Amino acid sequence: MANELAGKVAIITGGARGIGRATVELFVEEGAKVVIADMHADEGEALAKELGSAASFKKTDVSKQDEVQALIDHAVARFGGVHIMFNNAGISDGREPFLDYDFSAFQRVIDVNLLGVMLGAQAAARQMVKQGSGGSIINTSSIAGTDPVPSGFAYGATKAAVNNFTRSIAIALGPQLIRCNAILPGNIPTSIGLYNAPGATPEQLRQLEINIKAVRMSHQPLKRQGSGRDIAQAALFLGSDRSAYITGQIIAADAGATAGNVSNIGAELVAARKAALEG
């Protein structure tokens, strides 16, 4: 595949690292002009430089309305418009049990994960309406938004809200041919969430990755570790004209982890039976 996105301009928030970075790279490979939006200026600028004239970095805090508008203006000035808005930047909150949860991170998680998505969608949609040829808005949600886990309480709540918001604006913007969908990534080793362990030793981090991988592997039908590139491929589909008739959908890219019930206990039982009977 190549040039699936020729002639399109994309903005990717959280584009300096992880899933966003992998998407920036894939979109450029596929012929898009890409604006990388992130708070990490060093990494964002270095990535833009590496990718050459097809990419540009704009330092942005997605929770600030004036900065989000400046981001759209930057894309218009640099590349002539906005066709794809990938609202991907996100942060997670603490892992403490609910009774000890102190709500100190709560507001910031809401501001980045929910308000940031809303601001990005609105500013991009206004620009797309001006252009008059539709567009694609993609939001990064999480399985935590549909399958609650007993930690990261603000995180899961924001992702559930993003799912609902995605459907609402798909309905609102459909008449202008602006599509809006969300991606639910499976577990991808990045700097967020379960992998975020400030102060951990390199050995502890290595063990953390091994342990998480073992649990994930036991719960997902496709037995391989995912990468940012796997999620980027879903974003490519949703950003390209191949998905021109798809809007208001919440699409999991998770190696099938949510194909059965949440814990995939059925598969575990079958495996346990097989082990017992076949030795």
Ligand SMILES: NC(=O)c1ccc[n+]([C@@H]2O[C@H](COP(=O)([O-])OP(=O)(O)OC[C@H]3O[C@@H](n4cnc5c(N)ncnc54)[C@H](O)[C@@H]3O)[C@@H](O)[C@H]2O)c1
């Ligand atoms: N990694 C996973 O397993 C996983 C699973 C489900 C959902 N997600 C979601 O995927 C998205 C990307 O996360 P990731 O895993 O690549 O993590 P990551 O930490 O590697 O990347 C997140 C990026 O967002 C940027 N960012 C954070 N706050 C920002 C702000 N206010 N303004 C602009 N940029 C900001 C960070 O600087 C970073 O570059 C997030 O929305 C996350 O919730 C990740």
